[in-house]
Amino acid sequence: MASYNLLEFGMYVERAGEKVRYDRVAEVIRNVDADVWAVQELADEDALRRLANTTGLRCDVPDSDGAMGEVACDPGRNGFGVGLLWKPGIEPLPGTLRRYTFDVYFHGLVKVELDVGGIRLQAASAHLTPFGSPQIVTEARRVVSNLTRPDGCPPGFVGSDSNSITGDRIRRQDGRWDWHAADPYAGQDWYDALVWQCTWRYDPRTGRRIHRADRAAGDVLRAGGLHDTGAVLDVPFAATVGYWPTGDPYGPRDIDHIRVTTALTPAIRSSRVYRCELALTASDHLPKVAEIDLAALAERPTLPQAA
Structure with missing residues (x-):
């Protein structure tokens, strides 16, 4: 699976250089060659359809009666849509498309159930608020419910622009538990935009903000059972943002994540950031890619077989 924020994809088609950049996004997707894509910052459903047609992927989901026409896209409450793409041969299950445009999300979440070689999986794409707590915490709780409720739902994964670093802990070699992701703001002087990315307190003696x-x-x-693939494998830090020449005051950070439900954690084989010259000129986010070996699952959530 891969997760990729496409930077206003399809929103400003007349802007100079956008056609070239859109073509680069499509080439990145073809080069990564993931089976399932969670994408963010779409203009609308038509933008997702065009991307699917350009890359040879699919995004159409049949309704409960089996008729095609639904698109795996949540257009987003504030104009930044999210979508899902998958390779031919993977089948979306009729009637399983869910959009959450007018739920708690500032942007949105879309989810569909897929038949991957006879195994039933949930796939979701999300884009959390850029404006921090408490809204982002509310949205995180809703993501948990979307992927883990009702009880007995299939295992799954969600790719997201999380607009924050992970909160997953790992056990170090000396036995201590610690955050997997280092604090990217440690040592920085305070500036106004940190109000959306940080918590703080004041030194009672000096009044200095810490x-x-x-x-x-x-x-x-993580507490709700959605595990960051990079933390599960304890992969070294690699930034997904912070290289674009405009629009990001924070510096290099990893704010794009692929999370899996607990049942899928034994099947995670790799988690990485796809970085190359092409990707660095296609979007202000780099794709996050995770390999999941479904053959390794102890319990395979298979689809019912026809009599």
């Missing part, structure tokens, strides 16, 4: 990364949303996701 800040640190707000990990509350990531902690909620």
